Amino acid sequence: MKHWWRRWTYEVPLAIGDALWEVLVVQLAALLDRVTVRKVIAFIPVVILIAAYYHSIPIPPELMLVGDFLAYIDIFSVLFLVGVLSRITTILFVVRQASERIVSLAGSLVGRMQRRDARHRRQRGAPARPRQPDQSEDDRAYGSMWGQAALA
Template sequence: MWKALWKEWTIDKPALLGDWLWEVLVVQLAALLDRLTLRKVIAFLPVIVVVLAYHHQIPLPPELMLVGDVLAYIDIVSVLLLLGILSRVTTILFLIKQATARIAGFTSRLATAAGRLDLRHRRESGARIRKRLPDRSGNDSDDEPIMAGGLAWA
């Protein structure tokens, strides 16, 4: 009887304790760490802050509690932040689209006006020079700027 009792308390019970410690500290801890995510850790931080503050009897400012709420609801806050960023991006893209449309319209009007000036074709070398009619305003028309497509050509 004493031998069986000695064997149970020196071999079997410590072996059971070792098996139990292995199960809790290795197997179950690994399973817990597999299920643990960054979101869960961040959501648990306010709980730790509140427990430490009450344990040390430190009064908590409302801003710290608000930070705790933001951390607890980080998924909702991140969605709102992303929506705000996307709305700004779409606004910027709309402004860029409008600016490119205005630049394209301006260049097409400028090309049309420059085509009307017909600066590409010069007179033939043997052509007769026409006499100019006298200007009614009295000033030389070469001094006036030429308006083409909203720009003044000097």
């Protein structure tokens, strides 16, 4: 008798609770993960048609137009996405052209600039650097700036 009482007051309610948790929480959450707004919208015309045939009443034209509109949402969304993609490709084309122009401008600037080094010597007819006047013995000892400052 004690085993029977324990089974019906403890084990059976726990088993029912576990089954309800599995169906109402776990499986419902898995179903809601798979359901999207697009699937819900696509299912609305089916519900309208089933209700109309089940009651054997004529469907008002407004409901038919709603069903058609919901069916055409896919087409409208595809056209919208194509429009957005064409704008994106145009923007990418302009950015690519701008980057090519910047690279060519930088290349031409680097090509125009010449560095002064051993490879680029002066021409033979070019004037030489102006010569410094001869320094006195004091200027050589203390530096040329000291001597020029004393003269001034």
